[in-house]
Structure formats: C-alpha cells, structure tokens
Amino acid sequence: MLVSSRLPWPISFIFFLTISSALNRPSYGNIYEVAHFTDSNANGFNHLTVHKVTGDVYIGGVNQLYRLNENLELIVNITTGPEYDNYDVGHDTYNKILTFNYKYGDLITCGGYQGVCHQRNWLNMSLTSQSSDVLYVAANTTDSSTVGFVAPHYHLDQPLLYVGTTSTSAGLGEPLVSGRKLEGNKIFEVFKDSNGNTRVDIIQSLTTTFPVKYVAGFSYNNYSYFITIQKSSTTSSDYISKIVRVCQGAEQQYFNSYTEVTLRCRDDSYNLAQAAYLTRPAQDLSQSLTLDEGEEVLFVAFAEGENNLPKLTTNSAICLYKMSVIETAFQDAAKGCMEGDGLQEYTATWMQGASCSGPKSVCMTLCNFA
Template sequence: MDSCRRHSTLPWAIALTWSIICVNAFTTSAERLGDLSDYELASFDNPDILDKTQRRASKFNHFALSDHGDVYVGAVNWLYRLESSLKMIQNVSTCDDSRPDSVMPCHLTNNYNKILVVDSTRPNSLITCGGVYDGICQLRQLQDISNVMMESVPNVAGFEDASTVSMIALGKDGQEMLYVAVTYTGENVNDQGNFPTIARRTLEINRYDQSSLLSAIQRDDSIFFNDPAKHTIFSIKYVAAFAHSGFTYFVASQKEDLNSAQFVTKMSRVCQCGPNLDAYTEITLQCSGSDGSVYSLVQAAHFGPAGPDLAASLGLHADEQVVYTVFAKNQGAPGTSDVPIDHSALCVYRMTDILAAFREAVRGCIQDGNTYSINYLEGSFCSTFGIPILDRYFCIPLTDDAIQTPLFQYAKGIAPVPTTAIIELPGTLMSSIIITIEFNHTIALIGTSRGDLLKVHMESSTASRLYERIGVDTSPVLQDVKVNESTRVLLLLTEQKLVKLREENCGQYTTCGTCIGTDAGNDGDPYCGWCTLKRRFVME
C-alpha cells in the first residue's frame, strides 16, 4: 500500500504527478450529499399488520442483537424477530387485553417498548419491558418471542413515551444486574413512592417466587424522589447509560434542582460494588458554542476511545476514554425550556475531567455541607467532616472505622464540567451518535430528527467537519445505533425503519481531489485513499 495515498502528506513526487487531476477535481464543498442506495445493505420497514380493532404500531422504539445473529425490534404494541438479513421471522403483540385490569391497561393506551435487552446471565432469554401493566417486564425466549417464560415485579419501566435507559452490568457480589433509569411521570403507579428514578435490579430468580425477577434486592438499591419532587412531577429525560471502571453512568437533561427554572445536562453515577446506592453522585456538563452560547439539552451520548489525532489534541493519557455528546439549544430563552430546537452541537468530554468533577462533588458533600446535597431525592444529606477523601467513599459513604458514621447520601457537583463544541449545526437537531476509528481518524456517525445520517470527521479538539449527509428516512433517527467494527456495518433505527448500512462507499469517488481533498480545502473522506498506481479509490 506504499503506492496508495492516504490522509497524510503525499511524497512530493507523487503529489506533482497527480496535481493536475487533484486540482481540477477539487471542490470546496464541506458536505457531500450521499445516496442511500450506495450504502444500504438491507432494511426492515415498520409493517402495518394490525386489524381495524387495534392501534397501529406507529413507531419503533429499540432494537437488540443476539449472539446467533438474530435482530429484535421493540415497537409500540409489537415485538419483531428478524434474521441478520433483516427479514422478519416472527412478530407478537405486546398488548394483551385478556390480562386483568392494571393501573394503565393496554386497551387504554399504547404499549411503548421501554427496555429490550438480551439477557447475558441465562441462555436463550430476552428481557422486554413496556409502559403499561404497571411497568412490568417479561422474560421471553430468543428463539420464540411468543413464549413468555415469566414476568417481573411492577414499576420497572416508565409510562408511555417517557424516557427509560437500561444496561446489564456487574453489581454487588460480582453478579450481573440490570441498571434502569426512568423518567418519573406519576401516571402509571398506584403507590407513587414505589417508583424509583434509578434502580439496580437482580436478574436472579427466587425458585420459590418467580415474580421476584428484576426486583431491587433491598430498598436502598433504588433511588426515589422526595415528596416535593413527586408533587411537581420533577422530570429527568435520560438519554444514555454506560459502564466504566466499576461505575454505571447515566446522562440526562433536567432542571438544575427543585427550585430552579434552568434546564441543564447532568451525568450521574452509582457504584456497582457498593452495598447500596447511597454514594450516588451527579455533576453538570456544559456544552458551549464558539460565541459562548450554551447548548442546554443533551440528546444522545456515546462512551468510547478517541483516534490518535483527536486523542493527541485532547491530551489524553494512554487508553483514556472520552464521552461524545450531542446537544441542542432549547426553545425560548436559553435554558428555560426542555423543548429542543433545530440547532445542535457535538461536544467531547475527557473522562479525567469528569472523574475529577465527581471527586470534587463527593469532597464537597463530605466537607462543606448541604450545598452539595440533592434537594429532589429522598434522604439526601451532606456533612461537614474535616477528613481526607478516600476512594472507598465513592462506593461506601461511611467513615472507615468501627463506628462507620454516615458521611453523605447522594451528592452533586456545583461547578459544571465545561467544554466548547467541536462542531455546531444550525438548522439540524442531532438525535443519536456513535463513533468509529479509522487509522488516525475519529469519525462520528450522527443521526438527526429529520432521518439523516451525518458523517463528521473530528480532526482535533477544536476542529471538525461534516463531510457527508445521507437521507435514511423521513422519521427521526433514534438513540439505538450499533456498529460492527470488523465488517464496517452500521445498524441504524428510525421511528419507521431499521437499516443496515456500509460505513463507507469509496467507490463513489472518481478523482483523488473528491476523495482525499486538500489540507486547505478541508474536504474528502477519511475512510478512503487514492491508489496512485491503479488510479482508483481504496479503503484505507
């Protein structure tokens, strides 16, 4: 491949040889409009399979993949099982009107799929949760999704289209647990005090009580709103969950606190190995534009590595991870609404900065008192102990002595973690994000509310470029997106379509200028290179 040009400086002789071709072909347009047919490998459209007495499955909600290649799609009132080619194998209704009446039965509302997770703790099992029937979940067979093997305790998933994020990760005693964060609405529970905003739930089943599936082992494995927050329906819109170094993290937009009218973006975390969730801590993330304006509302987030160029620009340590987030400005005056508008930005946060903010939040809650407590969570308190901060306090907020005095319960940071947007897109509402790395390049694949896929090359911590836009659908791209790094295949979900796409299409370029561009032109495709001997485009 020494004869093939990549996104690095050409040897001067090759540059001279092909300068005429490249100059003639060069275009200064920073964004190419890609054709979906050049990328699409397969798709599954939302089928209209309901009779007139049933509500139409108006949109998709989630999808999941099994190890044997099948794809599972959770939709409003329906669940689908697909082959890897996205051909439908099976569909079942999740709206069972023969069930006994519940607080919110299915015939009175639509059953949104809130959680769809392949159960890694037992073979051939799929966890699916809906917003009706008191937010219960079902354990279904992967090979026969009509077979409901058991049902969970109630109050796991949120109501209707209120946000719910979840993931399976390690818990106390090394067992895997389901972590769930839910937007509280107060609409679908008899006893509002039993609906936690965050919980870790057991995947083990008591042989004497099979209804124990997804129960919180003890009450302090759950975090609840206090009465003032429940009365005001304090809303937290969760968009992502991820695990890192013994903690489970959640990303959400919400009001800053119970007495504030200002909407902000927060990241929270719980310790996986802690005996309870008392060490729950949250911090504020701030994403600012180049003019200093603030993007208040996070829309999606992705946790992962950075490519060498971006990592060097960010000053990352070896193997350090980052959090990629897409934000939107809000309707009305800055920060006064939770309604996003078509004006988005991509911001990147170093985990070292995030971890430092969590440490400072815990320090403040132990040493500086209730300024650092969370006024919408039941039982939150801080202290004024003049003691050094130990790492154990991030999981066990008790003094390290025989008395084990409680130090705090639920802490928050005061100062936000600031960063400046790498790219800002007026007129676009970003709705999903995932990252791929190609040699030295970091590429963000971003979905939008208008059904587009954007390809953004993050060249450094201060520079990036949108180099291609592909129209995938007319409905919004959802937060569920997956990439197979070995096959370079992307699975993208919209409200009406699941699409399997190639990440790149180097064959569409006919000259080296349109493929790799020039440093001054800031265009080109980081996936592709120009082969100087064969005069054709190749994948790098």
C-alpha cells in the first residue's frame, strides 16, 4: 500500500485574524440578530448542515435531531436517545455525522454508543434504513472525532460515505478512513470489490499512543480530503495539522494512493486546525488570488497549541489555501515517495501496510482522469 507523508511545505499566509471569546454568555454588541433558535431542553448541539436546495437547516444534537427553515423556525424535532444496552443502561446519543446523499434524497446520521449510521427521510427524518448494530462506523466515545461526507465513486458512478474516525481505546477494529456503501446489501459496510478495499487502518499497537483527530472533510476534483490533527511522528510528542486525501475510484489502487501533507498557517505555532470550509470566494478576492476558472479556496481556522501540544491557547488564526497549491503539494509528495528515500522520509509509519517502495506506476497512479 502506498502512503506518502511529506515534510512541511511552505504556503503563503494571506491574512491573520485574532479571535477572543467569553466563557460566559457572549456579548454581541451592535451585531444585528436576524434569527435565532434555542431549545431549553437541549443537552448540546454537535453538528449543523444546510440543505443546498431548500436552504433548510439541520442540527444534530445530543439525543435530538432538528430541522429548521431558513428563518431558523422549527419544522421537525425527533428524539434519537438515550440508547439502552443489554444491561438496560442508557447511553446518550451524540451526533457524529450529519450529511446528505443528494442522489437519493437521504439525510445520513451517525452516532450513539455503538457508532451506528442511519439513512433518514430528509423531510420528517424518519428512519429508512440503518447499519447493523455490530457495524461500527462513527467513534463511539464523546471525545473521539468523526467526520463524514458523501462524495462520488467515479469508477462505479455511485456515491459513498467517506468517513474519518479516531480509533478508540475500545479496539473496535474499524478503519481510520473508509468509504462506506450507501446502496445494495449491507449498507454502510466498507466498500470493496475485486480491485481492493476503501479503508486505511492504524497499526493496532498505536491505537492509544497515536491519536488522529478528524476536523473536517470535503470532495474536490475526484479526491476526498480530510483535515486532521496528529503527532508529527510516532515517536514525537508535538502535534501538527495535516491534510490527507484518497482517490474517489481510480480503476485500481483505491485507497492505496492515501497521501498526507503537513498543513501550516503563518508559522508552526498555529498547529491545531479547528474548522475548515471549501468555497469559491467572491469576485474581488478571486481576482486578487488569481484563481483559475472554477478553482476554490480552502479556509482553515487554527488555534495555537500550548508548547505544540493539543491544549488550546487563546490565540487563533485563519489561513487561506488555493486548491491548486494544495494539489501541487500532493503531487510533490507522490514524486518524493517515488524518487526520494521513501522508507525514511515519506512512509507513514503509523499505518498498516504503509510503503513507499512500490513500483513507479503505483506511486503515480493517483486518479488521472481524462
């Protein structure tokens, strides 16, 4: 399996923003409030997503799902927990994934103490199907991260649920990154055919010592990308942010083209990515960045870690990255794996089956669509 991990690559810092927040109720000053939504009985909100056609707002919370209109007025509210195990012990259901499969009009939610996923009617959020209760998809602890989004599998012309999830101490044996089925038998199972598996696994002995936190994910130009926080190496205590990607359905290799590149903002002190958003900026910014037609920009919010650890300070920053620059960095990483001292410099030693010593054709088969 090919995995290439490149040394930190320089990228232009475009602007810097310092953000401060109150620990108590925020003061909005002169900000004009257009609309608001509250639920006095809610234990917390975990995720929010907006339907790209209707503009309706969906919120995944603790034991609750909400559908609001564009004015943040409640349309539907359903209860998803607590869930009870075989010993009649109740477990709160923390929403871990909240996304849409637009091809079939489904709302996809994942969470709970078993990490189970569900397909739901997007109007009333009633269940239409779910994964087996022994098929763990999302992380099943409250403090472990999970990112999920729907994107194509181009070779088969069908959508997959791309998932990045922190491996938990429970040792459930599920992959860190995977592509999940959204149709046919055994829904939400890791997709596999004669060409290979859509999964990336951590070496089991590193499950507790090399945590990988997934911050965000998105699809771009036939690749699925994830933003992560992880240690700079299996022997280091310093934490850095990385952007990783996998192919969306090359005719062969599948996730064998998994590649990761260090994501830097301003300097190495802003080491903890907190959120990310991919978009095409407005005209003025697009022109100033000299974007190609259709090219998008990745906005990433970072926090400064105390002594390069995952402990947040009050300092933060926002950096912008042209996707063309990110794509070039991945191309450089693949070439470095192929041409450089791959075993020492580029192999991700935390991953099962990682190698940079494969044939050149493997290193360079990275979703080259005509």
